[in-house]
Amino acid sequence: MRSLAITSPVPPTSAAAARRQPRSSASGREVVSQCLKCEINKDRPLGGYLRIGQSQGSLLRHGSKNFIAQAAAAISVEQDEVSTYLPKGDMWSVHKFGGTCMGTPQRIQNVADIVLGDSSERKLIIVSAMSKVTDMMYSLVHKAQSRDDSYTMALDQIFEKHMASAKELLDGEDLARFLSQLHSDISNLRAMLRAIYIAGHATESFSEFVVGHGELWSAQILSYAIQKSGTACSWMDTREVLVVKPSGYNLVDPDYLESKKRLQKWFSRQPAEIIVATGFIASTAENIPTTLKRDGSDFSAAIIGSLVRARQVTIWTDVDGVFSADPRKVSEAVILSTLSYQEAWEMSYFGANVLHPRTIIPVMKDNIPIVIRNMFNLSAPGTVICKQPANEDGDLDACVKSFATIDNLALVNVEGTGMAGVPGTSSTIFSAVKDVGANVIMISQASSEHSICFAVPEKEVAAVSAALHVRFREALAAGRLSKVEIIHGCSILAAVGLRMASTPGVSAILFDALAKANINVRAIAQGCSEYNITVVLKQEDCVRALRAAHSRFFLSKTTLAVGIIGPGLIGATLIKQLGEQVAVLKENMNIDVRVVGITGSSTMLLSDSGVDLSRWKEDLQTESKPADLAIFVRHLSENHVFPNKVLVDCTADTNVASHYYDWLKKGIHVITPNKKANSGPLDRYLKLRTLQRASYTHYFYEATVGAGLPIISTLRGLLETGDNILRIEGIFSGTLSYIFNNFEGTRSFSDVVAEAKEAGYTEPDPRDDLSGTDVARKVIILARECGLRLELSDIPVKSLVPEPLTSCSSADEFMQKLPSFDQDWARQRHEAEAAGEVLRYVGVVDVLNKKGRVELQRYKKDHPFAQLSGSDNIIAFTTSRYKEQPLMVRGPGAGAEVTAGGVFCDILRLASYLGAPS
Ligand SMILES: NC(=O)c1ccc[n+]([C@@H]2O[C@H](COP(=O)([O-])OP(=O)(O)OC[C@H]3O[C@@H](n4cnc5c(N)ncnc54)[C@H](O)[C@@H]3O)[C@@H](O)[C@H]2O)c1
C-alpha cells in the first residue's frame, strides 16, 4: 500500500489545513458522496485518492486533485480519520479551442482567461487557426496553382489579419517577436506560392505546409497572450512531435510510439505548466509537414490527450453541449449531460455536431473522458463523453439518447426469387456499388432473401442503378431477378442509445410513435450492437418523424397542432379553456397544444407556431385572411414541424363534416361535437369508421351525445368488454330537457324556449331541437355505435315544431311566431299534470328489434326521467350485465362550458393515445 500521508499537499485546501478550519455540519461521507456525483469516472484513478477511516471498511475514493482537495476541506470528521494521497507527477488536462473560439482578438483573450481561470492542473491547449484562416490558406494554394495572381493580395490580407490581432493583444518584446516570425513566415510563403504559381501545380506536401500556418500563428498569439498575465506558457509546434502515416484517401493514423518518444524529448527541453499546441498539423515519419485532414484539431486534441494520458479532454465550442436532436428541427431538444463513446460515435456519424468518430478512438482506448463545453456560456456544464455514463438510472427514456437524421438519400431495392439461397448475390451487388464509388449508408435484407435493399446518397444513385442493371442484365432477362428499383427522396431517422441494447420495447415505442404520426416506414436496420435503430422514410416526413420520436421518448413534449373550425359558442369556449390550461398541460402532462389556425365562415387566422389564445378574437379581425377550408387544412397538413395534427370541427355544418374522411386519410386526427358526420348517410359513415379502425389516425366525437357526459365512452366500454346492449333510452336533448323541466305552468312555452336558446343549449336553429332531429341524430349515433345499420329516415320522430312554422325562413322568424302556439302547449301540460305525470321528450335505441324512435312521453312523477332539472340529460343503458337496474348517466348535456369541456377531453384523449403520460 502506498503511503497514506499527505505526500503532496495542496495549500490551503489540503486535509491538514481543512482540519484547522471550522467544521461543516454535513458528515464526511455525505460530502464525499455528494462530490462524487460530480465526478466523471469513478473506477479510474484520476489525480489521487481520499480515504475516510483507517480500517478495512474505510471509504476510499479516487478523484482529481481538485476534488480531493475540495472534499478534504469540506469534511468534518475526526482528524485522524481522513487522509489523502496525491501522486507527485501532476496530471494534464487537454483543452481544444476551435476556429470560432479563436475568431477575434477579444475571443482569443477570452480563451486566455479561461485557461488562466483554473490553475489547479497542467494544461495542454490545442488551438485551431483563427476562424476562416484555414480556408483562406487553401484558397491561396488554389489560386497560385491556377495562376491567379490575386494570391499575393490574399496573402497580404492574411498577414494584415494576424498583425492586427497581435497588435491588439500583445505588446513589447512578445509583440516584436511574434511580428518578426510572422514576417518571416509570410515571406517564405510568398516564395513558395510563387514557385507553385510558376509550376502551375502544388504537391500535396507543399500545400499541407502552406495551410498549416494558421495554427502556427494562432498558437503563438495565444501563448503570448497567456504569458502577458505573468504565467509561464510555452507554445508547441506539433509538427515536431506528432507523427502520422497515411491510412487511406485523406486519412492518417497516428504513430503513437514515435510521437510519444518525440513528446518526451520535447518536454525534457521545455517543461511548463501551460503549453499551447497547434491543432491540425503533424509530420510524417520523414519529417515532412502534413495535416490530420478533416476535423483535424479535435483529432489532435484526442491524440495528445492519449499521449499524455490526460485526465480529461475538453472541446470548447459555441454550443452548450450535445443535443438530443438537431435543435433547429426540434426546439425542445435538450442538452445531454453524458454520452458514452459509442453513442457519440453513432451520433457524429449522423452529422450531429459532436465529434468526428476518428476523434474518439485515441481517448476511448485510454478511457479518457471528453467534455464538450461552450466557451461563451461557462455556466453550462456541457456534455461528458466517457465509457459508461454513471448517472443513468435504467429508465426507458434513457435508453434512447438522441435522434439524428440524414437527408437526400435514395433507396435501392434489388428483388427476385433467384436470390434466395444463392451465395454471392450480395457480394455482386455491393461490388458493383463499390466500383462506382458509391457509399452505402444502410443495408437491409429480410431472411426470406427475396430482396435486399440499401440506401445511398441521392447523387450517387444513378450510377449505382446503371451499374446494377449492367451487372444483373442476364439475371433480369432470365427473370431470376424481377427488378432493380430506385426509390428517390428518402431520409434516414436514427435512434441512438447504448442502453437500447437488451431493453425490450424500445423499437416498439419508436415505431408506435411513427405510426401515430402517420409516417410510413420504408426500410429498417438495426445491427446486433443495438446502439442504433435506423429507419428509412420519405424525406418530407423526416422532421415530423424526428419530432414524433423525440417527444415520444420524453425528450420533449407531445406536441399537437390544432386547427379549430367554427369559433362560435362551443369553439370560442374551447379556445378560452385551452388558453387557460395550456401552460399546465405543458408543465404537468408534457403535452404541448398549439392552435395553429382558427377559421370561421368568413375569415381565418393562421400561424406556424401557434395563435395567441389571449387575443385571437382581435387577430381574427385584423390579421386574418378570407376563410378557405382547403387552404386552412393545407396549412395544417403541410406544417412539417408538428408531428401530430388535429382538426376540431365546432360547426354544425354538413359540408365540413363531409371532409373528415379525407382528413383522416391525410393523417390528420379529427375531433368534433358536430353530429352531421355520424348521423349522415350510412354508407359514408361506414366508410369513415372503417378508415378510422384501419389507421392510427383518430376520430373522437364524445361531445356529439350528451355534450361532456361520458356517453360514447361508456357505451364503447360496455361493447368492447363484451357486454350485450339491449336498449338505450334517454333524454338526449339538453334543450328539450330544460324546456320540459321548466315548463311548469309559471311561464309560457315560448318563453322557456327563448331561455334555452339564451343559455346556449339549443342548436344554432332551435327548430333542430324542437323538431326532434337533434335527438334523432343522437339516437342514430348510438344505434350505429351498437352496430345497427340505420338511416336518419328510419327513425320515427315526433316533431314539436308546429306545422305552420316549419317553413319560417330564419330562426329569428320562428322565435317570433312561436308564442301563438303557447295555448296548445299549456293544454297538453295540464292533461299530464291531471294524471300525476310529466311530459318528457325521449329517444330510444331498441337494439333487440334493431329500431330507434323519438317521442314525447308521459312519465309518472316518481320516474327517474321525471326527476331532472336544468338541461340534464339522462341515459339508461339496459344490457346483459345491467339488466335489472340499467346503468344510468345523468348530468347537464348541453351548454357551452360542458360541451367545450367534452371536446377538450377528446383532445387530451388523443394526446394520451399519442404517447403523453397518463
Ligand atoms: N351548444 C351545445 O350545448 C352543444 C352541445 C353538443 C354539441 N354541440 C354541437 O357543437 C357545434 C357548435 O355549436 P355552437 O352552439 O357553438 O354553434 P354556433 O352557431 O355558435 O357556432 C358554429 C360556428 O361555426 C361557424 N361555421 C359554420 N359553418 C362554417 C364553415 N363551413 N366553416 C367555418 N366555420 C363555420 C359559424 O360561423 C359559427 O361561428 C354544433 O355541431 C352543435 O351541434 C353543441
Ligand SMILES: N[C@@H](CCO)C(=O)O
Ligand atoms: N342542442 C343540443 C346540444 C347538445 O347536442 C341539445 O340541446 O342537447
Ligand code: NA
Ligand atoms: Na358525451
